[in-house]
Every structure is written in structure tokens, then in C-alpha cells.
Amino acid sequence: MTSPTLTRRGLLRGAGTASVLASCAKPNADDASNAPAVSDATAPAEIGPGAVSVAFNLNGKPATVQVEPRVTLLDALRIDLGVTGPKLVCDRGACGACTVLVDGRPRNACMMLAHDVAGANVTTIEGLGAGDSPSALQAAFVRHDALQCGFCTSGMLTSCAALLQRIGPNGAKLTAQTVREAISGNLCRCGTYPHVVAAVLEVAGATPLSKAAVTP
Amino acid sequence: MSPKLLTLGFADQLTSVEVDVPAGEPPPWDGVSSLEVVGQPVPRIDGHLKVSGQAVYTFDVRLPGMLWAAVLRCPLPCARIKSISLGRAEKAPGVKAAMLLAQRGDRIVFAGQDIAAVAAERPELARDALAAIEVEYEALPFVVDTRSAAKPGAPMVHEAAVRTRKTEGDEPSAATAAGSEGNVRKMPDSRRGDASKALKKAAFVHEASYSTQVQTHSALETHGIVVRWDAKDKLTAWCSTQGIFSVRDELAEIFTLPVANIRVITDFIGGGFGAKFGASAPGTRLGFIAAELARKAGAPVKLMCTRHEEHVCTGNRPDSYQDVRIGGDAAGRLVAVHVRSIGTAGIGTGAGIGRNAFSVYTKIPHVLVEASDVFTNAGPGTAMRAPGHPQGAFAIELAIDELARTMKADSLRLRIAHDEHPVRKWQFQQGAERFGWTEARAKSAAARGKATRLRTGVGVAASIWGDFGRGGAAQVTVTIGRDATVEVKNGVQDIGTGIGTVIAQVAAEVLSRPVESITVRIGRSEHGPSVGSGGSTTTSSVTPAVRNAVEQAKTQLLALAGELFGVAPREVVWGPDGTASGGGKSLTFAALCKKLPGEAIVTTATRAKTFGHHPMSFMGQPMQQIAGVQFAEVEVDTWTGLVRATRVLAMHDCGRVMNELTCRSQINGGIILGTSYALLEERVLDRDFGRMLNANLDFYKIAGAKDVPEIEVVLTDVYVGNNSTGAVGIGEPSTIPTAAAIACAVYDALGVPVRSLPITPAKILAALGRVPGAGVPT
Incomplete structure (x- = not known):
């Protein structure tokens, strides 16, 4: 399949790996609070255009991926690392289907380069709980039917998990309006929003919404 | 056929009705059936996969050696191709196959039409390669505005007659064309009485124009397909589709393959709303492109539309411009409605306005609904959740309210008075x-x-x-094993409604078993014929077939129990936990299954036509x-x-x-x-x-x-x-x-x-x- 001749791309790929790996080996010691955009100050100012290695923590485990600098975090996760929970929907930060946590904050993985997360902690839906032992939030999503086709669910749930983390012990004070604010960047086409809000309020221990009626 | 007395109706309006139930159908569940599981708010059985990122959609499919395809699309709304060549695209980095989808001399009719395609090792390399394809266009006159296109002398969108494209998403009773002139293609009228005459005599007449916009389906998962050739004449397709068998049939037709040689897999689909039938989308030949590139490259190919492509060439809800006249008499009754509508489905057909104006307020004696498609140089429309209906409902309901104000009538009472x-x-x-x-x-x-x-x-x-x-469409297979496992199989796809869960509930109901003990296998063509998720027919086509197949299996279990107990099968009592008893003996479900003479009971059933x-x-x-x-x-x-x-x-x-x-x-x-x-x-x-x-x-x-x-x-x-x-x-x-x-x-x-x-x-x-x-x- 691969061409036997040595190409410029191949040469860059070979040369780039060792040096960039070395720069990434130094863990990012920055306090998360003063590093909103994850970057490694020790990284070279210019890399590429061939594939270059980048290392970060993915769902609690070290991960390394070799991608061109132009490759988004989302593509690196989905194509190179096989982590397909986060979805590509709008490809421009409008829908939230690709939401992941970068150092605990919800971010659109389609709007970041893979090289932006060098040394950072990245958590995807897969890291929030496994199918056999779902988190309380995941279980509540299922119980309330906060999903239909499920394509927005990874991002939606990740945004909600970040909200619950932010609100901490004040869950009982959480209002439906706050939940709607928190997921206002997550689009759903099936219309799951009411059930998402209900699921989050229940997990937070807040007053539930009134339920729809069934007659007779 | 045998007449059965059923308790039918709703709320406090239940009555006994004699219904001819076809032979082989169990007594239908009616108003006096007391059901334990069906109807309950059972959480969906595959929910855990969707909340953990483990559900694999077409977009998530990864195969060894898989290539990514990208399609070059025409940037002009109407053009003739003066020259076209793959240029350096075939030799671009990572590219394994490339093909032209249009030829010199071809007339392109909308911005977004297929021109050429490539498959490469990564999606960004495929996109890069598209830039190397060389096409020269001659721009031709075009029209994208519905009302301009309907006027005499407007640029003609199509040079030849257009075939109506229908899918399982279309309303099954919707009609096809009744003649055309210019870009305007008339649909058959819906008519009762004489609306024009009645409007002339009406005491009150309201006349106004109503318009609705083009809406795109905007399913979150774009249209897409992954094709792998398993042999020269055999392939597997993973497709984001509402109709597994429509994908199979289209691929079989394109590549002249026996349908048995095509496997279609749709374990999960990220929304459809009417636009996802067949291997292709309404305005782009996705199935052909992916399969042909895969054949050329000798590797599996994934082709997913971008969001831009999804908006311009995978279907939409057509717009409408409706001229409405509605009249009432001095006694406060509605006497006539006349709606004349045009709408555009772009280069396609199907800009109707649904049933509301004609069929809801049936006590209006005189009604005429005229609707026409207008061709424009835009991506084709297609069925979208209740095709035509929201458009038609908007115009007629607002018109009723406007007339009600003139008549000084209560709009709600007016509706109730004219609805039967x-x-x-x-x-x-x-x-x-x-x-x-x-x-x-x-x-x-x-x-x-x-x-x-x-x-x-x-x-x-x-x-x-x-x-x-639909009767006869879904074939459901039930297997009850000696180990008491119950498996229900059907090749239906779950568009997001949770059909698998309802299937499990029906099986659980018939056998008096827990829902979680039922294994449901859906989403694959090999699980047996089924319907597309269109026309709001899935639950009503599939669940009766499930019940019928499970009832047949239960009949066999009852016969076995009767044999073991030494009584007639009809004397065996099926307990609320699935325990069978009779002749002073009893066996739990598991114990009874252990007595099966073979490995398992296997039954297959469909449902009869609506009766x-x-x-x-x-x-x-x-x-x-x-x-x-x-x-x-x-x-x-x-x-x-x-x-x-x-x-x-x-x-x-x-x-x-x-x-x-x-x-x-x-x-x-x-x-x-x-x-x-x-x-x-x-x-x-x-x-x-x-x-x-x-x-x-x-x-x-x-x-x-x-x-x-x-x-x-x-x-x-x-x-x-x-x-x-x-x-x-x-x-x-x-x-x-x-x-x-x-x-x-x-x-x-x-x-x-x-x-x-x-x-x-x-x-x-x-x-x-x-x-x-x-x-x-x-």
C-alpha cells in the first residue's frame, strides 16, 4: 500500500517524532486555572507540515498520537486513537457534539488542534463511566430517556457532567434555567432537551420538573 | 377471517365492535386487555451504550485499511461542463482511488451536484486531493426563487421530463403528477363540492397568502456509508439509514448483485427525519461513489457528508406559497375553502401541502386544494417528518383564525363544530x-x-x-433456547424511537418474562425483512409481527407442557411469572425450556393487513x-x-x-x-x-x-x-x-x-x- 520511495512527508515524519516527543515528555506543570488554552511553552514555534507526535492524558491514561499540526483534537481522538464517543456534527463549534473535558473544562474538540492539548488531561464520554458501571448521571440519562438517536448524547452528557462538577455541593439549588444555560451549546435534533434537564436536576438533588400526564 | 367482538374506543367512549380478524392472528389487544409490560415507561434497553460512547454509528465504523472519500461538488447552480479531468488528484498524497462523476458536456442543475470523488488514507488528504481536480464550467441561466421560477419565461431547470422520486418517507397515499408547464408541475386536486361557487355566495370571505420556508432535516449524523467488498460480487455496507432494505436494494441494482450478497448494517443512526432512504441521498450518489471507490482501491471506503453537503444535497422540506380563500355563512358555519399552492423541492418533486385543509375539518362542504411543484436550481427536497403537513396546517389554521375574527366566532368552537x-x-x-x-x-x-x-x-x-x-412487511424470528434464552430478531433499524425496547416489551408481555431477559437483535439485514422508518409505520408494522411470532412459540411451549402434564394444551395455565401448570403439576419457564426436545423453538411470523x-x-x-x-x-x-x-x-x-x-x-x-x-x-x-x-x-x-x-x-x-x-x-x-x-x-x-x-x-x-x-x- 505505501509508496517505497522516500517522500518529503515521510522524511519530516521520521525527523519530527524524536524531537517533539522529547519536548512533550516534560509534563505541563501549569496550574489548570491559569492555562485556559492548553499549550506547551516549550514546544517549538513551528512544526510540521508532516505528522508530529503529541502526548497527553486521555481518560486517565497516557496517550501519544502522531498527526499533522492541522489535525483537530476531534479527528485525532476519533481517527487515530479510536475514541469515537465525541462526534463531528457542525465542524465549527456550533453544536457541542464533540464536547470533551480538557483539564476539567468542557471544550469543543473540533475547535482545538490535537497539538493544543500537549500534556493536558483530556476526558471524553468514554472516561466518564463504562457501560457496565455508569455514573449516576449516565444512569439518570437512561432512566429519563434523555436521549433518542443518541448522536448528541456524548457531548450533551459531558457538558452536564461539567456543570455538576462546577456546581459541586450546591446541587439542590440548581434550576432548570441553569441546566438549559449549561447545555445551550449542545444542539439536539430529536428534541431530548426536556428529559436532559430532568435527568440533571434529579442527579443534582434539585426540585424535579413536573411530569407529563397520562390519561385516562 | 373470523368476526371477533373487541372493546374499542378511548377514554369514556369504549364500545363493543365486531372486527373481522384474519386467520392466524391472535385476538388483538383491546380496551379490556390488561397488560403488564406493554405501555409501561421502560427505559430503552440500549441506553447504556448511548450514554457511554460505545454505540457504534456508521460515522464511527473503523475497518482495517479503510479509506476516506470526499466529493467535489459543482459551485454553480446551473452550468455546462466544458472540460473535466482528475488532473493530479489521482497521484496526490494518500490517494488510492479517484473517479469522475460528471463528463464533458453534462448540464449541472444545482450548486452541490456530484462532479468527482477521491478516496484517501485520511479525510484531510481526500479533501486536499479534490483541489487538484480540474473542471471548467460554462455558467448557464438559473433560477432559485420559487415564485420567479413559476413565471412564464423563467430559465428552465430541467430539459427533459422528471420522474417522481418516492421513498418510504413519503406519505403512502400521496399522489403523483397531473401535468406540467414550464417549471410548474401540477399535482392532482383534492376536491369536494364546489368551492368557487360557495365562496361567491358566502357572507364572509377571508383571502390571504401564506408562505413557508425551506427547512433542512439537519440530522446530527450526516448521510454516510461505509462499503467493504467481501468478494467480487459480495459486499457489506454500514449505512446511516432509515431503511436498511432500501440500501440493499439500491446497491443490488447499481452493481447487479443478488440481494443475498449484500449485508447492510445500521446498529445505530444519528437521526434521519425522512431524508435517509436508499444507499444514496436525494442529491448525491453516496452509495455508488463509496462502493465504486472501494472497488477501485481494493479497500473499504467511508464516505460521510460534511455539514455543508448535508444542507445542500441530502434533501429538505420544500417551501410553499399558499393563496387561501375561506368563507363562512351568516349562521356562523364555515362553508368553503380554496387553497392554491406552489412550492419548490428544488430539482426534485414533492412540494405538496398535506391533508389538513382537505381532511381535518370535514364538515366544511366545499373544498378545493390545488398544489404544484415548481422546479428551481437547488438541491432536491425529500420527505421530511410529515411531508407537506406542517406547511398546509400553518396556512389553513391561521386562515381559520383570521376568518373567525371577522365572523366574531370563537376559533376553538369553530374547529370543534367542523371536525368529525x-x-x-x-x-x-x-x-x-x-x-x-x-x-x-x-x-x-x-x-x-x-x-x-x-x-x-x-x-x-x-x-x-x-x-x-404494513402487513406482511416485517418478518420476525423468535428463538427460545433450551437454556431459557429468548431472542427476537428483525432487520429493522432504530432511528431513535427505541423500537428495540418496544420489541422486548411485547415479547416479555406474551411470555410473562422480565424485559431484561429478552435479547433483541435488530439493525442488520440478516435479521430478516423489515420496514423503513418512514410514514410513522415502524411500531405498527413490527410489534404485531413480534407478538404473533412469540405467540406461536408460546403455543409450542404450551403443547410441550400439556404433553408433560398429561393434559390438553388449552388446560395448561401460564402463570404471571411464566410458570406453566396443569394436571396438578407445574414447571418454571426455565424448567419447561429444559425439556425442549431440540436445541430451541424457532418461529417466524409477520402481521396481517390492517383489519x-x-x-x-x-x-x-x-x-x-x-x-x-x-x-x-x-x-x-x-x-x-x-x-x-x-x-x-x-x-x-x-x-x-x-x-x-x-x-x-x-x-x-x-x-x-x-x-x-x-x-x-x-x-x-x-x-x-x-x-x-x-x-x-x-x-x-x-x-x-x-x-x-x-x-x-x-x-x-x-x-x-x-x-x-x-x-x-x-x-x-x-x-x-x-x-x-x-x-x-x-x-x-x-x-x-x-x-x-x-x-x-x-x-x-x-x-x-x-x-x-x-x-x-x-
């Missing part, structure tokens, strides 16, 4: 009480009188759909007319023109409710889609360049969490006697009346109508006369 459907009349009445209709109308009238800045208003609209559930339609038929056909009513409340800021839908009460009939939880989800979805259509969504085409200006999700607005009204859903079990489970559809009926009810509510709030969707702030301000020199923009 007992369920819908009941829904109007019960809903009005529950919603606080009278108080709300009084409140909005008072605010109008005082000319306050913030106004509220309420409106109501009706839904009509048919029980299009009942109590209390009201659809369009005179032998099927149930599904009724629904929605009440909406809006708040309008008369300074800024902002409209918020604040409250919706949805009263719906879906036959027997199979799962209260997932049913409510579907109805929420219909309302939210309808709200989005009413207030936010609009495809914008540039009239000078013929291209879509908002082919993304930031400028093509779909409703977010904060745009959603408070929703109350009231489900009414209606026992129809139509099939063995009594299910009918709900997906489409639930989105039909929302935009209409919202438009009526805006009219109630302002006292002036906004006759054009979406109801944007600009249109509100124009309607209020606050835009100097401007009329109502359309």
Missing part, C-alpha cells in the same frame, strides 16, 4: 380545559386592548395522519385516522419583535401507547422540531449566485435548549382494533400542528397575523407597522 373525528373533538375539549384556553384568550385580548409592550397569545391547531402500518379502524378512517381508506391537537402559548416583545414559545400542550392519539417514556420523547421531539420550524429555521439561497448562504449550524438555526417551551404531553390510549398489538404511529403526527398553533398564538397576541414562516423579529415588527415603508417580508 371523535378523538380530536375530545382532545380539543379536554385540552382547552387543561390549558386554560378561555382565560388565556381573555388575557391576551385585554393586553391587546392596552397595547402593552409584552404580549402573550394562545393558539390551537390539529394534526391528521393515517395508520399506515380495523375504529372510530374514524383516514381519507375513506380502511385504516385509522390518527388524531392530535396542540395548544401553544407565545410571548411577543413588540419592541424587539422577539417571539418565545412559552408553553405547549400536546394531546395525542397513537393507538395503544407501547412505552409511555419513549412515546413522550417522540412527541417532545415533534414539538421542538415544529417550534424550531416556526421561529428559527430557514434555508437562505443567494438569488444572484444561486448558492446556500447558511449551510452550517451557526447561521442555519435549530432550536437549542433555551428555545424550547414548557411541554405537557397527554397520551390517550385509543383502541383501534387494527392489528394484534393495537399500535399506530406518532412520530409524524406530533410535529404537524406545532408551527400552526404558534402562528395562531402570535396572531392572538398581536391582533395582526404574520403569514410567513419563520416568524422572525423582522416580520413581527413589519406586521406591527413598525418598519417604515416595508410590508410583511416573505
Whole structure:
């Protein structure tokens, strides 16, 4: 399949790996609070255009991926690392289907380069709980039917998990309006929003919404 | 056929009705059947996969050596290809196959049409390679505006006759063309009485034009397919589809393969809403492209549309321009309706306006509905959740409200007086009480009188759909093993309604077993023939077949138990936990299964044609007319023109409710889609360049969490006697009346109508006369 001749791309790929790996080996010691955009100050100012290695923590485990600098975090996760929970929907930060946590904050993985997360902690839906032992939030999503086709669910749930983390012990004070604010960047086409809000309020221990009626 | 006395109807209107039940069908579940599992709010059985990122959609499929395809699309709305060549694309980095999809001399008819395609090792390399393809176009005259295209002398979109494209998403009873002139292609009229004559004599006549926009489906997972050739004449396709068997059939036709050599897999699909039938999308030959590239490259190929492609070439809900005349007499009755409509499905067909004007208010004696398709140089329309209906409902319901004001009639009472459907009349009445209709109308009238800045208003609209559930279409196989496992198999796809869960509930009900003990296998062609998820037919086509197959297996178990107990099978009692007893002996389900002479019982069954339609038929056909009513409340800021839908009460009939939880989800979805259509969504085409200006999700607005009204859903079990489970559809009926009810509510709030969707702030301000020199923009 691969061409036997040595190409410029191949040469860059070979040369780039060792040096960039070395720069990434130094863990990012920055306090998360003063590093909103994850970057490694020790990284070279210019890399590429061939594939270059980048290392970060993915769902609690070290991960390394070799991608061109132009490759988004989302593509690196989905194509190179096989982590397909986060979805590509709008490809421009409008829908939230690709939401992941970068150092605990919800971010659109389609709007970041893979090289932006060098040394950072990245958590995807897969890291929030496994199918056999779902988190309380995941279980509540299922119980309330906060999903239909499920394509927005990874991002939606990740945004909600970040909200619950932010609100901490004040869950009982959480209002439906706050939940709607928190997921206002997550689009759903099936219309799951009411059930998402209900699921989050229940997990937070807040007053539930009134339920729809069934007659007779 | 054997006549059976069934208890049919709804709420307090239950009656005994004799129904001819075809041989082989079990006694249908009716109003006196007491069911334990069916109808319960059982959480969906595959929910854990969706909340953990483990559900594998077509978009997530990864195969060894898989390539990524990308398609070059025509940038012009109408053009002739002067020259075309793959150029250096074939040798671009990572490219393994490339192909032309158009030839020199071809006439291209919309911006977005297929030109060429490549498959490469990574998606970005495929996109890079497209830039190397060399095409020279000669721009030709075009038209993208519906009303301009309908005029004599407009540039002709098609040079030859156009074939109607129909999918399982189209309403099964919808008609096809009745003649054409220029870009205008007429559909057959719907007519009763003589509307023109009656309107001449009517004491009150309201006449106005109503328009609706083009809406795109905007499913979150774009159209896409992965094709792998398993042998020269054998392939596997993973496809984001609403119709597994439509994908198989299309691929079989393109590549002249036996259908048995094609496997289609749709374990999960990220939304469809009517646009995902067949291996291709309405405006792009995805299935052919992916399969042909895979054949050329000798490797599996994945082709997923970009969001831009999804907006421009995978289908849409056509627009409409409806001239409505409606008349009433001095006695306060509606006497005639005449609707003349044009709409564009781009280069495609199907811009009808549904059934509302003709078939809801059947006590209006004179009705004429005329509708025509207008071709434009834009991506083809296709079925979208209740094709035509939301458009038609919007015009007729708002027109009724406008006439009611002239007649000084109560618009709700007017509706009830002209509707013959007992369920819908009941829904109007019960809903009005529950919603606080009278108080709300009084409140909005008072605010109008005082000319306050913030106004509220309420409106109501009706839904009509048919029980299009199909007999003989779904073949369900049930296997009960010696180890007491129960497996139910059918090749239906779950578009998001939770059909797998309802299948498990039905099997659990018949066997008196826990839902979690039932294994459901769906989403693959090898699991047996099934229906597409279109026309709101899935639950009503599949669940009766499930029940019938499980009943047959149970009959065999009863026979076995009878043999073991030394009694006749009919003397065996099936206990509430699945324990069989008789002749003083008993066996648990597990113990009985252990006695099976072979490995397992395997049964396969389908369902009969619909055999009942109590209390009201659809369009005179032998099927149930599904009724629904929605009440909406809006708040309008008369300074800024902002409209918020604040409250919706949805009263719906879906036959027997199979799962209260997932049913409510579907109805929420219909309302939210309808709200989005009413207030936010609009495809914008540039009239000078013929291209879509908002082919993304930031400028093509779909409703977010904060745009959603408070929703109350009231489900009414209606026992129809139509099939063995009594299910009918709900997906489409639930989105039909929302935009209409919202438009009526805006009219109630302002006292002036906004006759054009979406109801944007600009249109509100124009309607209020606050835009100097401007009329109502359309």
C-alpha cells in the first residue's frame, strides 16, 4: 500500500517524532486555572507540515498520537486513537457534539488542534463511566430517556457532567434555567432537551420538573 | 377471517365492535386487555451504550485499511461542463482511488451536484486531493426563487421530463403528477363540492397568502456509508439509514448483485427525519461513489457528508406559497375553502401541502386544494417528518383564525363544530380545559386592548395522519433456547424511537418474562425483512409481527407442557411469572425450556393487513385516522419583535401507547422540531449566485435548549382494533400542528397575523407597522 520511495512527508515524519516527543515528555506543570488554552511553552514555534507526535492524558491514561499540526483534537481522538464517543456534527463549534473535558473544562474538540492539548488531561464520554458501571448521571440519562438517536448524547452528557462538577455541593439549588444555560451549546435534533434537564436536576438533588400526564 | 367482538374506543367512549380478524392472528389487544409490560415507561434497553460512547454509528465504523472519500461538488447552480479531468488528484498524497462523476458536456442543475470523488488514507488528504481536480464550467441561466421560477419565461431547470422520486418517507397515499408547464408541475386536486361557487355566495370571505420556508432535516449524523467488498460480487455496507432494505436494494441494482450478497448494517443512526432512504441521498450518489471507490482501491471506503453537503444535497422540506380563500355563512358555519399552492423541492418533486385543509375539518362542504411543484436550481427536497403537513396546517389554521375574527366566532368552537373525528373533538375539549384556553384568550385580548409592550397569545391547531402500518412487511424470528434464552430478531433499524425496547416489551408481555431477559437483535439485514422508518409505520408494522411470532412459540411451549402434564394444551395455565401448570403439576419457564426436545423453538411470523379502524378512517381508506391537537402559548416583545414559545400542550392519539417514556420523547421531539420550524429555521439561497448562504449550524438555526417551551404531553390510549398489538404511529403526527398553533398564538397576541414562516423579529415588527415603508417580508 505505501509508496517505497522516500517522500518529503515521510522524511519530516521520521525527523519530527524524536524531537517533539522529547519536548512533550516534560509534563505541563501549569496550574489548570491559569492555562485556559492548553499549550506547551516549550514546544517549538513551528512544526510540521508532516505528522508530529503529541502526548497527553486521555481518560486517565497516557496517550501519544502522531498527526499533522492541522489535525483537530476531534479527528485525532476519533481517527487515530479510536475514541469515537465525541462526534463531528457542525465542524465549527456550533453544536457541542464533540464536547470533551480538557483539564476539567468542557471544550469543543473540533475547535482545538490535537497539538493544543500537549500534556493536558483530556476526558471524553468514554472516561466518564463504562457501560457496565455508569455514573449516576449516565444512569439518570437512561432512566429519563434523555436521549433518542443518541448522536448528541456524548457531548450533551459531558457538558452536564461539567456543570455538576462546577456546581459541586450546591446541587439542590440548581434550576432548570441553569441546566438549559449549561447545555445551550449542545444542539439536539430529536428534541431530548426536556428529559436532559430532568435527568440533571434529579442527579443534582434539585426540585424535579413536573411530569407529563397520562390519561385516562 | 373470523368476526371477533373487541372493546374499542378511548377514554369514556369504549364500545363493543365486531372486527373481522384474519386467520392466524391472535385476538388483538383491546380496551379490556390488561397488560403488564406493554405501555409501561421502560427505559430503552440500549441506553447504556448511548450514554457511554460505545454505540457504534456508521460515522464511527473503523475497518482495517479503510479509506476516506470526499466529493467535489459543482459551485454553480446551473452550468455546462466544458472540460473535466482528475488532473493530479489521482497521484496526490494518500490517494488510492479517484473517479469522475460528471463528463464533458453534462448540464449541472444545482450548486452541490456530484462532479468527482477521491478516496484517501485520511479525510484531510481526500479533501486536499479534490483541489487538484480540474473542471471548467460554462455558467448557464438559473433560477432559485420559487415564485420567479413559476413565471412564464423563467430559465428552465430541467430539459427533459422528471420522474417522481418516492421513498418510504413519503406519505403512502400521496399522489403523483397531473401535468406540467414550464417549471410548474401540477399535482392532482383534492376536491369536494364546489368551492368557487360557495365562496361567491358566502357572507364572509377571508383571502390571504401564506408562505413557508425551506427547512433542512439537519440530522446530527450526516448521510454516510461505509462499503467493504467481501468478494467480487459480495459486499457489506454500514449505512446511516432509515431503511436498511432500501440500501440493499439500491446497491443490488447499481452493481447487479443478488440481494443475498449484500449485508447492510445500521446498529445505530444519528437521526434521519425522512431524508435517509436508499444507499444514496436525494442529491448525491453516496452509495455508488463509496462502493465504486472501494472497488477501485481494493479497500473499504467511508464516505460521510460534511455539514455543508448535508444542507445542500441530502434533501429538505420544500417551501410553499399558499393563496387561501375561506368563507363562512351568516349562521356562523364555515362553508368553503380554496387553497392554491406552489412550492419548490428544488430539482426534485414533492412540494405538496398535506391533508389538513382537505381532511381535518370535514364538515366544511366545499373544498378545493390545488398544489404544484415548481422546479428551481437547488438541491432536491425529500420527505421530511410529515411531508407537506406542517406547511398546509400553518396556512389553513391561521386562515381559520383570521376568518373567525371577522365572523366574531370563537376559533376553538369553530374547529370543534367542523371536525368529525371523535378523538380530536375530545382532545380539543379536554385540552382547552387543561390549558386554560378561555382565560388565556381573555388575557391576551385585554393586553391587546392596552397595547402593552409584552404580549402573550394562545393558539390551537390539529394534526391528521393515517395508520399506515404494513402487513406482511416485517418478518420476525423468535428463538427460545433450551437454556431459557429468548431472542427476537428483525432487520429493522432504530432511528431513535427505541423500537428495540418496544420489541422486548411485547415479547416479555406474551411470555410473562422480565424485559431484561429478552435479547433483541435488530439493525442488520440478516435479521430478516423489515420496514423503513418512514410514514410513522415502524411500531405498527413490527410489534404485531413480534407478538404473533412469540405467540406461536408460546403455543409450542404450551403443547410441550400439556404433553408433560398429561393434559390438553388449552388446560395448561401460564402463570404471571411464566410458570406453566396443569394436571396438578407445574414447571418454571426455565424448567419447561429444559425439556425442549431440540436445541430451541424457532418461529417466524409477520402481521396481517390492517383489519380495523375504529372510530374514524383516514381519507375513506380502511385504516385509522390518527388524531392530535396542540395548544401553544407565545410571548411577543413588540419592541424587539422577539417571539418565545412559552408553553405547549400536546394531546395525542397513537393507538395503544407501547412505552409511555419513549412515546413522550417522540412527541417532545415533534414539538421542538415544529417550534424550531416556526421561529428559527430557514434555508437562505443567494438569488444572484444561486448558492446556500447558511449551510452550517451557526447561521442555519435549530432550536437549542433555551428555545424550547414548557411541554405537557397527554397520551390517550385509543383502541383501534387494527392489528394484534393495537399500535399506530406518532412520530409524524406530533410535529404537524406545532408551527400552526404558534402562528395562531402570535396572531392572538398581536391582533395582526404574520403569514410567513419563520416568524422572525423582522416580520413581527413589519406586521406591527413598525418598519417604515416595508410590508410583511416573505
